[in-house]
Amino acid sequence: ESEPRWLSTQAVIASREGDLERAQALLEQAQQLAEKLSGADSFEAVSMVTNAGAIAGMRGDHRTAAEALQQALARLERLLGPDHPEVAITAGNVGSAMLALGDTEAALRFTQRAR
Numbered sequence: 280e281s282e283p284r285w286l287s288t289q290a291v292i293a294s295r296e297g298d299l300e301r302a303q304a305l306l307e308q309a310q311q312l313a314e315k316l317s318g319a320d321s322f323e324a325v326s327m328v329t330n331a332g333a334i335a336g337m338r339g340d341h342r343t344a345a346e347a348l349q350q351a352l353a354r355l356e357r358l359l360g361p362d363h364p365e366v367a368i369t370a371g372n373v374g375s376a377m378l379a380l381g382d383t384e385a386a387l388r389f390t391q392r393a394r
Contacts, residue, residue: 283313283323287330299338306331325354329369336376345376367393 286309294302310327317323332347352369359365371393378386 283309283316283327286312287327290330290334294334294337299334303331303334303338306334320354320358322358325351325358328354329372332372332376336379341376341379345373345380348373348376 286305290302290305290309293299293305306327310324310331313321313324313327328347328351332344332351335341335347336344348369352366352373355363355366355369370389374386374389374393377383377389
């Protein structure tokens, strides 16, 4: 289990250095490994999906960001329940990605879920 966290830490370092492509690749590796070790709906695997969505958004790939964040949101709801703060935060992040895509209706829907 420590290897996915190590890969995630390396991804954070890469993103802070401005190497978003490397960060994305490291997070994808971390996600695959976390899913293999702990299951697709484990909190660790879901956090890798969330982080990959955030990096995609930073890269300007808002479609990929929205898809990853929606996937993470669905998993978090199953894992933690719909009223958990992590679910609200992720719903707000989906709303931001949808707004960046120009889908104001979806952005509003997800942002309202974040309340």
